Amino acid sequence: MNQELIPNFLKKRAFLTPDRIAIYFEGKALSFKDLYDKSFETAGRLTALGVKKKSFTGILLTNHIDTVFILFALQLIGARAVMLNNRLSARELEWQLKDSKTEVVIADASFPVTESLIRSQLGQCNIVTKEELWSKSAENFKVEEEIDLADICTIMYTSGTTGNPKGVIQTYGNHWWSATGSALNLGIIESDCWLCSVPIFHISGFSILMRSVIYGMSIVLHESFDVLKTLSDIEQKKVTIMSVVTTMLTRLTDYLNGEHLPAHFRCMLLGGGPAPLPLLETCADFGIPVFQSYGMTETSSQIVTLSPEYSLAKLGSAGKTLFPSQIKILTAEGNNAQPGEAGEITVKGPNVTPGYLYREDATKEKFRNGWLYTGDIGYLDEEGFLFVLDRRDDLIISGGENIYPAELEGILLGHSGVKEAGVIGIPDERWGQVPAAYVVLRESADVTEEELIEFCSTRMARYKVPKEIHTIEELPRNAAKKLLRRKLRELWEAEREKS
Numbered sequence: 104m105n106q107e108l109i110p111n112f113l114k115k116r117a118f119l120t121p122d123r124i125a126i127y128f129e130g131k132a133l134s135f136k137d138l139y140d141k142s143f144e145t146a147g148r149l150t151a152l153g154v155k156k157k158s159f160t161g162i163l164l165t166n167h168i169d170t171v172f173i174l175f176a177l178q179l180i181g182a183r184a185v186m187l188n189n190r191l192s193a194r195e196l197e198w199q200l201k202d203s204k205t206e207v208v209i210a211d212a213s214f215p216v217t218e219s220l221i222r223s224q225l226g227q228c229n230i231v232t233k234e235e236l237w238s239k240s241a242e243n244f245k246v247e248e249e250i251d252l253a254d255i256c257t258i259m260y261t262s263g264t265t266g267n268p269k270g271v272i273q274t275y276g277n278h279w280w281s282a283t284g285s286a287l288n289l290g291i292i293e294s295d296c297w298l299c300s301v302p303i304f305h306i307s308g309f310s311i312l313m314r315s316v317i318y319g320m321s322i323v324l325h326e327s328f329d330v331l332k333t334l335s336d337i338e339q340k341k342v343t344i345m346s347v348v349t350t351m352l353t354r355l356t357d358y359l360n361g362e363h364l365p366a367h368f369r370c371m372l373l374g375g376g377p378a379p380l381p382l383l384e385t386c387a388d389f390g391i392p393v394f395q396s397y398g399m400t401e402t403s404s405q406i407v408t409l410s411p412e413y414s415l416a417k418l419g420s421a422g423k424t425l426f427p428s429q430i431k432i433l434t435a436e437g438n439n440a441q442p443g444e445a446g447e448i449t450v451k452g453p454n455v456t457p458g459y460l461y462r463e464d465a466t467k468e469k470f471r472n473g474w475l476y477t478g479d480i481g482y483l484d485e486e487g488f489l490f491v492l493d494r495r496d497d498l499i500i501s502g503g504e505n506i507y508p509a510e511l512e513g514i515l516l517g518h519s520g521v522k523e524a525g526v527i528g529i530p531d532e533r534w535g536q537v538p539a540a541y542v543v544l545r546e547s548a549d550v551t552e553e554e555l556i557e558f559c560s561t562r563m564a565r566y567k568v569p570k571e572i573h574t575i576e577e578l579p580r581n582a583a584k585k586l587l588r589r590k591l592r593e594l595w596e597a598e599r600e601k602s
Contacts, residue, residue, distance in 0.1 A: 107252040107276065113139055113175045114246065116316040124321045127340055128168040135319070138175065146176035147241025152207050152231060156181035156247070159258065161200055161208035161228075163187040163217065166303050166326045169233060171312060173209055174303070178256065181247040185258045185270070186304040190581070193219035199260050200228050203270050203460060209236055252276030258460055259306060259400045270460035271400045273306075278313045280453040281403040284425030285310075288408050289344070289370060289394070291318050298336060298345040300325035305583045307346050307374055310404035330358045341367050348375030348584040349382065350523070352393070356385050363390045370394050374405060375585050376491075379513035383418050397421035397448075397491050401456045401475055406430075407489050420488040421481075428452030431474065432483055442485045445492055445505070449474040480507070497588050499528035499536050506538055506567050508588065514562050515540060515569075518555060520548030525578045526569065527591045540569040541591050543578060573598075 116125075117139035125135040133141070154160050160182050164170040177184050185203045187196055193216045200208065200220075205228055210217040212232040221230045256275045260268040297314065299322050301307040315322045323340050325332060328351050336342055345368075347355070352373060371386070371393045378395055386393045394414060398405035407430065409422030424430045429451045432440040440446040451474045458466030469476050480498060481491040492507040499506040508526035515524035523543035528536040544550055552572040559568045579590035 108249045109252060109275070109279070111179065111247055111250055112275075112313070112316045113142060113178060114248070116319055120319045123319055125315060126168065126171060127321065127323045127336075131168070133168070135316070138171070141172045142175035142179055143246070144241055145172040145236075146179045146244055146246075148236055148239040149173070149176055149180060149182070149207075149209075150244040151239045151242040152229065152236065154180060154182050154207050157183065157255075158207070159183050159185050159203050159205045161185045161187050161203075161205040161210075162304065163189055163196070163208060163210040163214065163220075164233065164304075165189065165211055165213075166299070166308065166324055168324065170303055171324070173233075173236075174309075174312065175316075178250075179246050180244055181250070181254070183255045183258060186260075186309065188260070188302075188304055188581075189214055189216075192216065193223065196220060197223055197225060198267060199270070200225055202267070203258055207231060209233060250275050252279060253457075257309065259304070259309075261400050269462055269465050271456050272458055272460055273400075273403050273456060277403040277454050277456060278310065279317065280427050281310055281405070282314045282317045284427050284452075284454060285314065285405060285408070286318065287426040288410060288422075289372075291320070292343070294341065294367070295344060296321045296323060296340055296342045298323045298325070298333065298340075298342045300328040300333065300351075301346050301348070302583065306398075306400050306404050307348075307583060311346060328354075330354050334358070334364075337368055338365055341365075343368055344370045344372060346372045346374065348373070349378050350580070350584045352378075352386070352391075353382060353522075356382065356389060356391065359389060359391070361389055368392070372396055372405070372408070374398060375583055376509070378419075379509075379516040380419050381513065381517040387415055387418065395419075395421050397479075397481075397489060399477065401469075401477070402428075402450060402452075403454045403456070406450050406452065406454060409488075413488070417488050419490065420484070421491050422489060423487055424450070424452070424489075425454075428454060430483070430489060432481060433476075440482065443482055445480055445482045447495060448477045448479045448481045448489070448491070450477060451475065494588075497527075499526075499538055501528070501531070501536050501538070501566055502534040504566050506536075508538070511538055511540065511559070511563070511567060511569060512586075514559055515542060515555065517562070518550070518558050520544055520550035521555070522548075523578050525586050525588060525591050527588050527595065529571070529592075529595060531570075534566075537570045538567065539571040539573070539595060541573045541575045541578065541594070543576065544574060 121136035125138040257273045299311040396405040397407040432446040511526040512524040522545045531537040579587040
């Protein structure tokens with residue numbers, strides 16, 4: 104058996120730099136030794152609940168220091184964490200727990216769904232609140248001194264555009280190579296400190312925990328995103344890097360209003376889909392260092408990132424693949440696309456999932472000759488920089504012309520009165536589909552549908568101009584703040600039925 108064995112991440116880090124600060128949370132600072140000791144103690148309590156090596160344990164928790172202890176405790180035991188989105192309904196969570204054959208769930212008692220899960224009939228699945236876990240007496244267990252990089256570390260479910268979500272397998276090797284690829288791109292400096300206010304149950308947040316122990320880097324953990332708390336901790340905790348999505352970055356730029364961040368801050372790592380060009384231009388004007396990236400659950404975080412020296416010259420690009428990874432753009436006929444020619448983004452590398460849990464059919468469908476077919480559309484320019492256009496499922500084909508919703512959203516966001524925008528395709532007898540937009544207006548903005556259509560008409564081809572523009576209080580987004588266009592389509596259909 105071909106094994107790639109490596110020392111347990113946390114135990115090795117606690118040995119190498121025991122006194123270095125691992126994590127700041129709510130006014131407390133814990134060293135890597137503290138983190139190991141707390142995780143070891145937690146592992147004993149989990150053992151008392153029946154958690155064992157290679158078993159699946161559900162995690163339904165907030166961004167909290169306790170969650171960090173539990174996640175690393177599972178790694179000390181060699182158990183697998185099933186990361187559960189705390190915004191899902193009880194029915195959705197039940198499906199994922201049954202699908203993953205999860206045996207124990209550690210849940211936050213404050214979530215409304217927790218009580219529903221406890222009452223539900225889930226067979227062998229034992230739902231335990233965090234408080235009940237802490238009341239357990241620790242039992243002896245054997246620490247996994249070595250881990251096989253091919254072993255499963257985490258399972259994260261993809262939301263999917265249709266049907267039930269799939270459990271993405273993430274191995275220790277996937278996380279190791281993701282951290283390595285990121286380090287080779289962004290670099291590591293001794294003073295690095297990463298602020299995490301994105302959800303830990305999502306790959307964007309969990310990957311920061313893994314980088315922390317692999318790099319020996321401090322992190323600042325926030326329960327949720329707060330502009331004032333973020334800016335305060337960037338200043339006081341000397342934060343150098345922060346992971347953000349477009350909505351977070353927009354709120355930061357609105358608040359800063361042209362003020363610069365401290366000189367020690369070096370990187371806003373921007374993910375979660377194509378960013379509107381007006382926002383990137385604003386950040387460039389304000390001197391906010393934004394590194395756009397492209398990645399997904401299946402790639403264990405970013406797989407493409409824009410290197411700092413190209414942040415202005417290639418504004419709008421997600422960059423080039425990280426060192427261990429590869430990318431190809433394929434046309435509908437399966438041929439390699441020419442520079443500038445749009446096609447499906449396919450990726451390959453040691454950070455890419457080996458497949459989907461218990462889903463050989465889905466794995467075979469998405470993987471061909473070692474390449475993952477992402478379902479995203481983009482192109483490579485002459486120099487090999489990736490420009491992500493949209494999801495293939497969100498593409499609007501109007502009279503034979505391709506329209507990318509993200510492009511239209513970027514144009515709409517260029518209007519001073521528009522705070523957020525979402526574009527979908529709606530049926531049209533003549534053209535097959537035409538674009539429709541939903542916008543969230545800025546406070547006190549007085550903008551009509553006609554004004555926005557006129558604004559778009561001067562900036563894009565006529566066939567791309569939205570035929571309808573609806574004002575909405577809030578756009579539907581998932582836990583990672585990604586726009587859920589399918590929810591907008593459902594809203595449009597519901598409104599049509601009423602009329």
